[in-house]
Every structure is written in structure tokens, then in C-alpha cells.
Amino acid sequence: MTPATTQSQFFQQLKGLMPPHKALVDEVADLLGISNDSAYRRIRGEKPIDLGELQQLAAHFKVSLDSLLNLSSDALLFTGRPQVHPAITLESWLTNMLGQLQLMNSFGQRHLYYLLKDIPPFYHFQIPELAEFKMFFWMKSILHYDSLKGVRFRFGEPYYQDCHPICQRIVALYNQMPTTEIWNVESLNSTLRQIDFYREAGSFATPSDARLLYEKVEELIGAIEYQAEVGVKCVLRQPGSPALPYRLFVNELILGDNTLLVELDNNRLTYLNHSVLHFLGTRDERFNDFMFANLDNLMKKSTLISGVGEKERNQFFNALRRNIHQRTQAL
Structure with missing residues (x-):
């Protein structure tokens, strides 16, 4: 599998996590601070995303990169901010x-x-x-x-x-x-x-x-x-x-x-x-x-x-x- 194909599949995974009324390209552009055209090129795999962008996207959408990198791991990604009183009300x-x-x-x-x-x-x-x-x-x-x-x-x-x-x-x-x-x-x-x-x-x-x-x-x-x-x-x-x-x-x-x-x-x-x-x-x-x-x-x-x-x-x-x-x- 080529890097471009892997990248496209990653964005398809992100798209599946989006509510129907939101556009993936808008979310990616806003998150990375780039134009919609640049976001489209990344989504289609025409422009590689760097590790910093990958980290931003994974953290925002709360997804594991194991499958993207074809890693076999027993690790699971859970999200949930630690709640410690008095921070939690x-x-x-x-x-x-x-x-x-x-x-x-x-x-x-x-x-x-x-x-x-x-x-x-x-x-x-x-x-x-x-x-x-x-x-x-x-x-x-x-x-x-x-x-x-x-x-x-x-x-x-x-x-x-x-x-x-x-x-x-x-x-x-x-x-x-x-x-x-x-x-x-x-x-x-x-x-x-x-x-x-x-x-x-x-x-x-x-x-x-x-x-x-x-x-x-x-x-x-x-x-x-x-x-x-x-x-x-x-x-x-x-x-x-x-x-x-x-x-x-x-x-x-x-x-x-x-x-x-x-x-x-x-x-x-x-x-x-x-x-x-x-x-x-x-x-x-x-x-x-x-x-x-x-x-x-x-x-x-x-x-x-x-x-x-x-x-x-x-x-x-x-x-x-x-x-x-x-x-x-x-x-």
C-alpha cells in the first residue's frame, strides 16, 4: 500500500467520525490553519501530511494511529479528561x-x-x-x-x-x-x-x-x-x-x-x-x-x-x- 493510499484511508476514517452536517475539509482546514484547497489535496493524498499535522488530527478526532501505521499492538486509545476535585463540578x-x-x-x-x-x-x-x-x-x-x-x-x-x-x-x-x-x-x-x-x-x-x-x-x-x-x-x-x-x-x-x-x-x-x-x-x-x-x-x-x-x-x-x-x- 502506497503512502498516498494510506493517507487517503486515514482521512476516510476521519470522515466516518464526522456528524453528517459537517464537512471534513472545513474541519481539517480550520484545525491545521490551511486553505480548503490545501486540505483537499491532503485528503485526496496528493500532498503528504507531516507528523505534526498527523498528531493534530489524531488528537482532535481521538483516533489511534496503530491501524494507519499498520502496527499490531495491544494498546487501546481511550479518551476522558482526568476528573479531580475541585476541577470537576x-x-x-x-x-x-x-x-x-x-x-x-x-x-x-x-x-x-x-x-x-x-x-x-x-x-x-x-x-x-x-x-x-x-x-x-x-x-x-x-x-x-x-x-x-x-x-x-x-x-x-x-x-x-x-x-x-x-x-x-x-x-x-x-x-x-x-x-x-x-x-x-x-x-x-x-x-x-x-x-x-x-x-x-x-x-x-x-x-x-x-x-x-x-x-x-x-x-x-x-x-x-x-x-x-x-x-x-x-x-x-x-x-x-x-x-x-x-x-x-x-x-x-x-x-x-x-x-x-x-x-x-x-x-x-x-x-x-x-x-x-x-x-x-x-x-x-x-x-x-x-x-x-x-x-x-x-x-x-x-x-x-x-x-x-x-x-x-x-x-x-x-x-x-x-x-x-x-x-x-x-x-
Whole structure:
């Protein structure tokens, strides 16, 4: 393979990563500070790109050069800025989530696969009380806000109110993507245990706050059950327009790890969860093919309860409700 051919294939790879409404030549020209004509000549392989330009392009598009240089390597390229408090704030985390969803929705063909360990934040954000509690938990126990030391949780604080608009934008974007989720009956437990912990630690402003949160969790479970029954994406039982496909699988043996894989036109991205809140992403083709094969295998060994499987669906959601009722009865 000639260097010019290799270079052309590299740019074809970059083109596949571009949202449909953007032009590769404009992106390359802006990034390298050259004219569109010079960018075209590089894209066609008529003018070689130097190592500095190659480094700029690879870093910007977050791609590995192993395949371009025909290297056989076990190395994988993941992206994700290290998040260290106080550099990371809840606002920056929400903004990053919003940006990732905007990127996904910029592609024509898209499908999100989610291997759950916990209920996704996109669902908690649909109910203000749950959204506020999760914000408090993340800020106090994960991001370690100094301002929350010794502070009890209260509904309706101004800070939470300021975050609701971006949370609603996140919910709207999540519901613009066809989605497949793989659940386990344990997927509910993280949220319930967080409520349990703060109740037992006396961290609620009033004793009735825990009961209200348990009730809101049950309301959310009912909404997700309805979404599974109709088989389309919904926000609190209201299907989107257009109504996009939703599949829910239950795997009784495997508890997920909050891995996300998204198909965007002819490309795949994988996001791996770490440190509770954060994700590392990769476009590595080998890794993404492996992850998709793993998810496909899990789905084959799971029970589909969306659209079909009424008996199994009722059994699953009733088991979740029993878990909630055990806690409310103990109050």
C-alpha cells in the first residue's frame, strides 16, 4: 500500500467520525490553519501530511494511529479528561453529559446500548425530587463539596433549581435515541441504599423526606414499566414524537457495569464507567466489535420484557416494588 493510499484511508476514517452536517475539509482546514484547497489535496493524498499535522488530527478526532501505521499492538486509545476535585463540578459533569448526547444525536442512524448496574441518571432527572437527591448525593459523597459538610438534604434548594433546565435537556436528548437496556433486579439497589444511608445517618431535613423519595422511586419504576410495555421511549408515560424503539432485557445472572455502546451510522463508540460518575470512551474498532459481540451474547441469554413477555415483565417490576415496599414498611 502506497503512502498516498494510506493517507487517503486515514482521512476516510476521519470522515466516518464526522456528524453528517459537517464537512471534513472545513474541519481539517480550520484545525491545521490551511486553505480548503490545501486540505483537499491532503485528503485526496496528493500532498503528504507531516507528523505534526498527523498528531493534530489524531488528537482532535481521538483516533489511534496503530491501524494507519499498520502496527499490531495491544494498546487501546481511550479518551476522558482526568476528573479531580475541585476541577470537576456537578455543572461541568452535566455539561459534558449534554455534549456527548448532542454528539450522538448529530448522526442520522444511532442506537444506544446500556448494560446497567444502576438506574441511569436520564431517568432520575425526569422526577425533580429524585434529581435533587441524586445531585446532593453526587456532590456530597462523590465530588466531596466542602460546602456540604454537615449539611442535611432539603428539597427545593436554589442550586438544584438552577440545574433542572440542563437535566431536562439531557432527558430530551436521551429520548431522541433508540435504546436497548440490559437490567438486573439489583439495578435498583444503589438508589435505595443511598436513601437508606442518608436516612440512617440523619442527613434528611425532615423524617418524611425518605418516605417521599421511596414513593418517587416507585413512581419512576412504574413509568419505566409503561415504557417497556409499549416498547417506545417515553418521559413519564408520554411517548416522544416520533416514538423511538425501546428494548428492555433482564439478565438474572449478570449485574452490569454501566457500560454504554452507541452505534452512529457505520461507527461504534464505547463508554466505560469509572469512579462512579465518570466515563472513558474509545472509537477503537477492535474493542468496539468485541464489546458489541459481548452485549449481543448477553441479550441472547436474557429475557426480552419490552413489547412482549407480559408475565415476565410483571414479575420483574413487582420484584422491584417489593424491594421498595420493604423499606417503606420499616419506616
